[in-house]
Amino acid sequence: MFPILQLPEWLVDTLSVKPDLEFQQSLIHSSVNGYFYVRLIDDVMDGDRNPRLQRSILPVAGFFCAQFQSCYQHYFPSQHSFWRKFQELWIASCESAAHDASLHTISWSDFERIASRKYSAAGIPVAAVCYYYDHPELIAPWLEFTYKLARWSQMLDDMLDWHADRRHQRATYFLSEGERQKPAGESPDQWVVQEGYAWGFELLERWMHDLRSRANELGSPDLQAYLERREAWLLQQKSIMKKGFAALSQLATILDEASLLPESSVAKEADDCAEIAHA
Amino acid sequence: MPLQKITFQVLVEKALNQPGFFDGLKRNPIQTLKNAGLAPTPQIITALKQLDYDDIQNVAIACDPKVGPAC
Numbered sequence: 530m531f532p533i534l535q536l537p538e539w540l541v542d543t544l545s546v547k548p549d550l551e552f553q554q555s556l557i558h559s560s561v562n563g564y565f566y567v568r569l570i571d572d573v574m575d576g577d578r579n580p581r582l583q584r585s586i587l588p589v590a591g592f593f594c595a596q597f598q599s600c601y602q603h604y605f606p607s608q609h610s611f612w613r614k615f616q617e618l619w620i621a622s623c624e625s626a627a628h629d630a631s632l633h634t635i636s637w638s639d640f641e642r643i644a645s646r647k648y649s650a651a652g653i654p655v656a657a658v659c660y661y662y663d664h665p666e667l668i669a670p671w672l673e674f675t676y677k678l679a680r681w682s683q684m685l686d687d688m689l690d691w692h693a694d695r696r697h698q699r700a701t702y703f704l705s706e707g708e709r710q711k712p713a714g715e716s717p718d719q720w721v722v723q724e725g726y727a728w729g730f731e732l733l734e735r736w737m738h739d740l741r742s743r744a745n746e747l748g749s750p751d752l753q754a755y756l757e758r759r760e761a762w763l764l765q766q767k768s769i770m771k772k773g774f775a776a777l778s779q780l781a782t783i784l785d786e787a788s789l790l791p792e793s794s795v796a797k798e799a800d801d802c803a804e805i806a807h808a
Numbered sequence: 809m810p811l812q813k814i815t816f817q818v819l820v821e822k823a824l825n826q827p828g829f830f831d832g833l834k835r836n837p838i839q840t841l842k843n844a845g846l847a848p849t850p851q852i853i854t855a856l857k858q859l860d861y862d863d864i865q866n867v868a869i870a871c872d873p874k875v876g877p878a879c
Contacts, residue, residue: 689871692824718820766870773867776860777823780833783855784814787846 531682532755533560537654539749540671546662552604556654559600563650566593567622574630575699601653604661611660614668615653622650632700640702641680648679674743681736685763688729691721703729722774730767737763814844824868834861 532539537556541548569590573583598615605611625646632639652672659668687694687701694701695717703725704717710728711720737760744752814822822829832840837856841848 692820692871716815716817718817722816722820769863769866769870772860772863773823773865773870776863777819777867780856780859780864781814781816781819783852783859784819784844784846787813787841787849787852789813789845789847 531648531651531679533564533651533654535751535755536651536671536675537658539752539755540655540658540667540747541662542751543748544662544664549661552661555600555603556657559597560654562593562596563653566590566597567626567650569593570626574626575697601657604657609660610665611657614656614660618649618652618656618672621646622648625649634708635700635702635705637702640683644680644683644702646676647683648675651675651679670743670747674740674747677736677740677743681733681740684729684733684736688726688733689766691725692718722777726767726770726774730763730770733763734760814846823864824871827865827868830861830864833859 534557537560538553541553569583569587572578573580573587601611601615625643629635629643629647632643635643652675655671655675656668659665659671684703687703691701691703695704706728707717707720707725710725711717737756741753741756741760744756829840829844832843833856837853838848841852846852
């Protein structure tokens with residue numbers, strides 16, 4: 530789960546200020562509503578839930594959007610620099626989501642330009658903290674970290690959802706890379722099982738190393754602890770995939786050796802096997 | 809039922825979305841193979857008994873979009 534609610538809090542903890550709890554509660558309220566808004570739009574665009582129900586609740590998106598924005602109006606006057614940043618991040622997020630949905634294949638540069646930008650709105654509460662506590666110089670490094678973490682999270686999602694994405698014909702960088710890397714005649718599933726997952730985890734591990742180094746520079750112990758947990762979890766998933774895909778490949782080989790016999794012969798084979806199966 | 813080999817793609821589909829197939833291979837491999845149109849030879853049954861089906865099930869859980877990344 531992307532730590533959209535925690536990032537502003539971790540940032541505050543690095544500042545020598547007395548935290549304003551009411552402000553931080555407002556940020557959480559705003560981000561929860563922003564998350565519901567993005568989630569609703571995303572689900573409708575993905576089309577993997579009940580389309581009729583989604584269409585009927587789509588107008589609620591307006592409520593979530595208003596709640597998301599109005600929290601900030603209480604703290605920043607209309608001419609405040611915060612609003613320029615707000616517009617920049619919010620529009621980047623919307624543009625990237627729309628652009629991402631229109632792609633049939635995703636290159637590395639598409640992924641770099643779009644995937645992490647889809648999460649741009651997650652930088653809004655981060656920027657709000659920087660302005661509210663008068664540390665605008667921290668906006669750039671924290672947003673850069675947010676983008677890198679977003680890229681990591683997007684890649685992880687793409688890897689774990691690869692089969693559902695393929696079934697629903699959703700373009701992702703992971704599956705697009707599979708199409709590019711797999712030998713001719715091999716199915717995308719074979720690529721994922723035989724090499725794709727290992728390639729993806731290697732990339733995620735490398736990016737995590739970079740994230741941890743950046744987190745160290747940002748000076749947040751909670752952020753570092755979070756990344757440590759994510760890294761441990763990643764290694765656990767890698768091990769699960771490795772074992773499971775090895776068993777699946779083994780099973781594919783076994784079943785490939787199985788003959789297609791006429792049904793009349795199957796009964797006799799079954800009798801011969803019964804003893805072994807019940808041993 | 810048309811008799812045809814189980815392709816890798818079909819196998820992955822079953823692994824991630826039809827846990828009953830692997831439960832069948834584990835508990836009643838002969839019937840499950842027959843249902844899939846494959847001949848259950850002694851060698852194949854022996855090989856199937858050596859597989860760790862929990863490992864395959866764990867991948868299905870990890871790749872379930874409804875579950876999502878934990879932590």
